[in-house]
């Protein structure tokens with residue numbers, strides 16, 4: 446372990462001229478916010494899981510989709526790009542946009558990096574949640590680490606056509622076909638349309654489940670090297686259309702090389718932060734990394750379907766008041782000083798002020814030159830989560846704290 450290698454999740458990767466991971470981004474690897482119970486990203490993931498588990502069951506009532514949320518974000522460049530048919534000179538590979546550990550290894554830029562290996566392992570329907578890494582500006586909606594949920598569903602000819610009248614006469618593939626804006630060359634139009642319909646219905650049901658009936662949704666045509674046709678789903682949010690996911694009919698070449706050449710499939714990748722920001726009106730993506738109890742505790746519900754009423758931390762203004770007092774024991778006797786400890790005071794402030802107290806800090810210390818008595822001054826920041834505090838409200842509590850300090854801690858107020 447030294448300058449010439451990078452340590453990630455207990456593994457060592459030799460540096461080369463591709464290496465561009467920073468200590469800052471590496472410090473996020475392993476945080477796994479999506480696996481942290483009651484974190485908003487975990488909550489969304491759990492709600493999506495629950496929806497897929499209950500809405501899509503197999504022949505014996507077992508869930509159709511398996512869920513995977515523990516795959517390492519350290520992937521090969523092959524997984525992240527080549528396995529998805531992304532050409533060697535594609536701009537999405539540039540070091541300026543990605544975090545490379547070295548020439549062959551990187552932090553995944555999307556959960557699609559696992560599509561191929563999951564299909565090769567025999568899965569026909571799966572969801573995959575994970576942290577993804579992209580070099581980007583840092584602002585309210587961009588952060589170098591975010592979280593995605595990938596979904597893939599494959600169909601055999603039987604699965605796709607069994608519900609269609611005279612379905613046994615239809616086929617998934619044709620030869621001599623052409624690639625058009627609507628389909629890949631080897632797919633029949635009827636197969637693609639059924640897959641596309643199932644994809645859009647599945648995703649519409651999902652967002653309707655998450656957001657409620659009156660959510661407005663629209664589909665926008667787009668391009669991905671690993672799906673065709675490809676779409677983006679946008680939802681109406683605060684008078685604007687916001688992109689929440691990319692999806693499409695999987696490129697057949699991907700399925701062919703992953704051992705599922707007899708099937709058609711759809712895939713989607715959605716941004717968990719995006720969904721959470723819309724769902725809970727969280728204004729800044731950096732808040733997801735907050736360790737602040739006042740943020741986290743708002744998502745600690747008994748039941749994942751319980752509605753969340755997210756209250757922005759800084760929405761209501763704080764008020765502060767100072768409190769100064771002489772410590773007990775005159776003339777600086779050691780005995781007096783020892784009878785007062787800071788934590789006693791903090792505890793007293795908490796017990797009187799409760800959740801209205803946001804912060805207590807020592808702002809001044811003074812020792813009287815003649816008497817040797819010591820005086821402390823604390824600043825108490827008050828803030829209510831649900832309304833703006835008035836000066837009168839705060840003064841009342843503050844006076845209670847002043848009195849309690851004199852009675853319980855034996856200090857002499859300089860109020």
Ligand code: PHE
Pocket residue numbers: 554555556557669672690691692693712713714715
């Ligand atoms: N991986 C794509 C992205 O990160 C999203 C996507 C997933 C698109 C699956 C199509 C299919 O933007």
